[in-house]
Amino acid sequence: MIYRFSTLASTNDEAALARYTEGDVILARNQTSGRGQRGHRWESEVGQNLTFSLVLEPTFLAPAHQFLLSEAVALGVVDMLDGYGIGAKIKWTNDIYVGDRKLAGILIEHKLQGS
Known part of the structure; x- marks a missing residue:
């Protein structure tokens, strides 16, 4: 929704x-x-x-590996922009740049639950 x-x-x-x-x-x-x-x-x-x-x-990811989500999202955004002919770069691990201008920032916050 x-x-x-x-x-x-x-x-x-x-x-x-x-x-x-x-x-x-x-x-x-x-x-x-x-x-x-x-x-x-x-x-x-x-x-x-x-x-x-x-x-x-993301229950499929161990808590220690959930930082990989930020990298996956950044790679996905750059790949999508590339499909539109926009050459974007990642400033690891969470910023997307086109030329010298910041286009996006990715902030992933976790709320881990105990078992």
């Missing part, structure tokens, strides 16, 4: 709520408190950026 919001503080914060399940997408036209890696702030312009979160439950 895709959940659309006009404004959210953070799509990742919203996605972490228990009401969402695997495969749900949380999309915001405006994200006021987006964040990047290591606590950096993620700036976005209202209606000019794709700010969304996808809820996944």
Whole structure:
């Protein structure tokens, strides 16, 4: 299911709520408190950026290997852009650049559950 919001503080914060399940997408036209890696702030312009979160439950991956999701997503984005003739590069492990401009950032946050 895709959940659309006009404004959210953070799509990742919203996605972490228990009401969402695997495969749900949380999309915001405006994200006021987006964040990047290591606590950096993620700036976005209202209606000019794709700010969304996808809820996944990768039970097929051991917790120690879940960092590979970020790499897989980055490779997928670059591959998709390449299909449109856009030469993008990955600044490992989570930034996508076209030329010297940052096009995207990928932030994967985990909520590990005990057995």
